[in-house]
Amino acid sequence: MTGNAEDAEDVVQESFLRAYRQLARFDERASFGTWMYRIAANCSLDLVRVRKRRNYVPVAEDDADGRVLELPSPAPSPERAALSGEVRQRLAAAMNELSETERAAFVLRHFEGLRVEEISQVLECQPGAAKHSVFRAVQKLRRALEPIVSPVR
Amino acid sequence: MNHWNEEQLILYYYGEDDAAPDAAAHLQDCGECRQAYRSLERVLEAAGQLAVPEPAEDFDERLWARIESRLPARRGGFTMAPVWQWAAAAAVLLAALVAGRFGPLPKPARPTAAADPQAAERVLRLAVSDYLDRSQMVLTEVANANPHQPLDISFEQERAEDLVAESRLYRQTALRTGDTAVAGLLDDLDRVMLEIAHAPARLTPAELESLRGTLDSEGILFKIRVLGADVRAEQAAAAQSSGAERKS
Numbered sequence: 001m002t003g004n005a006e007d008a009e010d011v012v013q014e015s016f017l018r019a020y021r022q023l024a025r026f027d028e029r030a031s032f033g034t035w036m037y038r039i040a041a042n043c044s045l046d047l048v049r050v051r052k053r054r055n056y057v058p059v060a061e062d063d064a065d066g067r068v069l070e071l072p073s074p075a076p077s078p079e080r081a082a083l084s085g086e087v088r089q090r091l092a093a094a095m096n097e098l099s100e101t102e103r104a105a106f107v108l109r110h111f112e113g114l115r116v117e118e119i120s121q122v123l124e125c126q127p128g129a130a131k132h133s134v135f136r137a138v139q140k141l142r143r144a145l146e147p148i149v150s151p152v153r
Numbered sequence: 154m155n156h157w158n159e160e161q162l163i164l165y166y167y168g169e170d171d172a173a174p175d176a177a178a179h180l181q182d183c184g185e186c187r188q189a190y191r192s193l194e195r196v197l198e199a200a201g202q203l204a205v206p207e208p209a210e211d212f213d214e215r216l217w218a219r220i221e222s223r224l225p226a227r228r229g230g231f232t233m234a235p236v237w238q239w240a241a242a243a244a245v246l247l248a249a250l251v252a253g254r255f256g257p258l259p260k261p262a263r264p265t266a267a268a269d270p271q272a273a274e275r276v277l278r279l280a281v282s283d284y285l286d287r288s289q290m291v292l293t294e295v296a297n298a299n300p301h302q303p304l305d306i307s308f309e310q311e312r313a314e315d316l317v318a319e320s321r322l323y324r325q326t327a328l329r330t331g332d333t334a335v336a337g338l339l340d341d342l343d344r345v346m347l348e349i350a351h352a353p354a355r356l357t358p359a360e361l362e363s364l365r366g367t368l369d370s371e372g373i374l375f376k377i378r379v380l381g382a383d384v385r386a387e388q389a390a391a392a393q394s395s396g397a398e399r400k401s
Contacts, residue, residue: 009208009212009216012216013216013219013220016216016220016375017220019375019379020220020379023334023376023379031370032370032371032372032375033369033370033372035372036372036375084202087199087202088202091199091200091202109167110167110197110200110201111201115169115170116169131164131169134163134167135159135160135163138159138163138193138196138197139159141196141197141200142159142193142196145196145199145200146192146196149195149196149199150191150192150195150196
């Protein structure tokens, strides 16, 4: 969600601190995992908003230490490596174009495997809104990636 | 034949509950939808290449060190119960510890321990802190095990059984002092420890994953660490204040 490993570490740290301070407010009937995701998502969104206010440009995957967005490398052929590189670049650019909520919803759905209902709890919105955030994110990513990964329709 | 829109395809891809129930059959029959779905599938699989970097091995410890130094010291501690309640309960606990007995709590408090309630309180905190540390060691072994290999947990099972037997005393004490946070954590811990104790001694990767799922869903390691940090902060504060008293 932050698009940057260092920021992600800061978000994790801040999330645990917030969780510690708010532990008394945790409803034991709720899922602890969802509660932690909610705190982490809020921390992440806060950080992204602060960055935007400061006109911060997030570091893309090709940063100096290369830790941000990494492709698995099962010894790809040169063609596949080139394609993967292009996919990765387009993907990173498309992810940066998503709104904060779309990116959060997509990451939670696609990478974390949360269901729409859980995403709505994390993002504190209606399930319909969470679902549409996922839809919009997928549509935007599709527009960016389809020409190279699925050119013939 | 009605073709599916993109949203229906996305719901189906992610296996959401409100995806159409006859999805597989429709994709079988409808070439156009099948082609659209395959295209979506390729895009989302490509998006899956955006792998999140694995944190460094020492990430957990490093992170906790950073967090612990910023934890606010909560005077009065993780229990909001009055000191006298802790002291009375601590006296009971102290008596039981001295007698080496972990059965039902005796009702009367020993006057010797009650005579120094703060010392007795510290003994109780120390005992809970030690208990949490030992619990954490067992859970960490399970949480950090290689998920792809079978795991022999016979040693952890023995420890888990001991911990369950021991926790009863602390839980009763916490309930007696009205400390529901500690009592609740000990309840959670008991459930997890019992699951470990009753699991097969040699876990398959699937059994290990299920056990780790329980740990994750309970958030148990995090809770232990929070309470453990509280107890240590209180001990440090208590040691400081008793040192200052001795000087004056």
